[in-house]
Amino acid sequence: MRKLLLFLMCAGIAAAAAADSSVERVRRQFIEYYAMRELPMPQAEKYLASIRPDGSWADIDYANTAEGRWPTLIHLTRARMMAGAWADPQSGRHGDERMADAAVRALEYWVGHDFRTANWWHTDIGIPQSLGASLIMLGERAPASLLERSRPLLERSAPGKTGQNRIWLAGVHIMKGCLWNEPGMIAEGARQIFAETAVAPRGKEGLQPDWSFHQHGPQQQFGNYGLSYAESQVQWGLILRGTPFGMPPEKAACLRSYFLDGLNWTIRGGFMDISSCGRHLYGNSNRQKARSARTAAGFAAKFDAVGRDRLRAMSEGAEPAGNRYFWCSDYMIHRRKDYFYSVRMSSERVIGTESYNNENLQGKYLGDGAAYLMRDAKEYDNIYPFWNWKQLPGVTAMQDRLRMKPWAKNFENKAAFVGGVSDGETGLAVMQLKRREPIEARKAYFAFDRYIVCLGAGITAESKAPVVTGVEQRLQEGAVRFDCAGESGSFTEGTRRLRQVRSLHHDGVGYYFPAATDLEVGCGPVSGSWRDVNRSDSAEAMARPVFRAVIDHGVSPRNAAYGWIVSPDGSDPEEAGIEITASAGDVLAAIDRGNRVAMGVCFGAGGRMALPGGAELAFTSPAAAMAKITPHNTLRLTVSDPAQRQGKLRFTISGRYSGEGCRCDEAAGITEVVIPLGTGDAAGKSVSVELKGGER
Secondary structure, three states: OHHHHHHHHHHHHHHHHHHHHHHHHHHHHHHHHHHHHHOOHHHHHHHHHHOOOOOOOOOOOOOOOOOOOOHHHHHHHHHHHHHHHHHOOOOOOOOOHHHHHHHHHHHHHHHHHOOOOOOHHHHHHHHHHHHHHHHHHHHHHOOHHHHHHHHHHHHOOOOOOOHHHHHHHHHHHHHHHHHOOOHHHHHHHHHHHHHOOOOOOOOOOEEOOOOOEEOOOOOEOOOOHHHHHHHHHHHHHHHOOOOOOOOOHHHHHHHHHHHHHOHHHHEEOOEEOHHHOOOOOOOOHHHHHHHHHHHHHHHHOOOOOOOHHHHHHHHOOOOOOEEEEEOOOOEEEEEEOOEEEEEEOOOOOOOOOOOOOOOOOOOOOOOOOEEEEEOOOOOOOOOHHHOOOOOOEOOEEEOOOOOOOOOOOOOOOOOOOEEEEEOOOOEEEEEEEEEOOOEEEEEEEEEOOOOEEEEEEEEEEOOOOEEEEEEEEEEOOOOEEEEEOOOEEEEOOEEEEEEEEEEEEEOOEEEEEEEEEEEEEEEEEEEEOHHHOOOOOOOOOEEEEEEEEEEEEEEOOOOEEEEEEEEOOOOOOOOOOEEEEEEEOOEEEEEEOOOOEEEEEEOOOOOEEEOHHHOEEEEOOOEEEEEEEOOOOOEEEEEEOOOOOOOEEEEEEEOEEEOOOEEEEOOOOEEEEEEEOOOHHHOOOOEEEEEEEEEO
């Protein structure tokens, strides 16, 4: 019995020692991570020189209680950087008592005053994050009294919530485990963090089956919560590596897919797509978010051996090419080496945008089919104070005086028929618009290899104000050239109403109108301030030149329509075989004869679209379809149900075809094709079939 007791005692001592060793390793790797992420020396030197004897800084407004980007919180960021400079063995201030003393004084000042704001996030997450990190890096250099007085502030944070909020709270739990030497707390925090490193059930917040990210309901949040998600996962993957709390291999694979098949698609030339940034549209936000995503990918490469090369390539600026439709988020991205095009939509399933903490005050229409073309990634750089937010590119909206601030968690578009088709190379996006203003429209975007066809029909509204569709609105670079039925020319400033426009050219991009269209075109300086966009930003008036082109459908339009073709390199789409084949009624369709690709959308039943080679496809229900003649002379059909309600789609094609789901009527020379669709997580996802034959 005594031997057994001795054995159990020794085993307990060994387990405790192992736990202590693991906690110490977590602490050490925590310091290493912050040193890598923040490189704090230059800033820390500046803050050391300017801190006052009582631990405060003269340039911080300690009375500020803003709910969004709270400027007072920078106090704790400075304290954390000074603590990091003291703790980092590679720092020139490592072990420097003046740096440690300044960090302690800064923390004492904060804890003594217990600054707060009404936003729960700062109290439960923001403050405990920076406070806990500073205390971990100071280690035993932090007085026991400071640690004790900090405890109530740290205890305000407790595990809970969903999505990225859950990860942040769990991260604070790990910090508390490090500070209080509680391996159980570290284990629980790690469990909760890595529980989120998985695809969430459809309709739940977090990582989605299409590798987009949702937070605040079914709302795409790549560059807001989704970026923080990636950064947090990488943070704890690095800090916990090599310990019993580390990220399992299958979780690393999931995170890898989010980086490569999600986040990296949103970045063009160091600029994150506007439609990926959520409500965070502030100065330099797109570039900061792109840089943060790439930095996080580089950190992920340090612990993901399988994905190391691809993640490192992303961190160094490698970008994908092709077409991707995120069917859980009503979002299409189309990429080529020399341009980027995106469309963000919304539906009865997906929230278009949000405004919290007095951010994104003008963003009401950001999810109404907003479409952005980028070549050098400077087109929309910090454009937000100068935008006419009722005339965003691709958006059809009333020019009324109603509030532009989006309603939180409100489904602005009441339509179900919103979706897309993609085969990875080319694709389309479709949106039935039913807003409460009321305004209705049928909209489609066909992304071919070198051209994008934008079509709209059925534009109907009850309004006392005009309804317009934005063709483009971006920063101006040089003159705007126009070609009209009876006139051509160029101008660099002013607003002109041009009649029967056949094409516009600006900054190398062409906008072609196969049916000559009346446009309002403006260019020249536009004034505004960041305060118009986010309440906590500067009210200083500024001006920048903006190019804007819109189609005016008039007051209370009935079944108005539009159609134009975007040419990223300015070339004539007609010469390349691009043709709009259906632009009214229930069908919108276009064809690229040069590449033998056709795309179409049927909003009703019984519509038809032309196929490459002269055949025709008949819809029997609402659907979206792309037909492509492959190098093997087969016909590849890629289809979806944008409403995500049907279990299968049925089409009739002129000609005799064979293949899975085909039933050919030899005598009539037609083929019926039945294509099963995905359900559950795959509802709305494109499905492809390949057909042989085609003899008519």
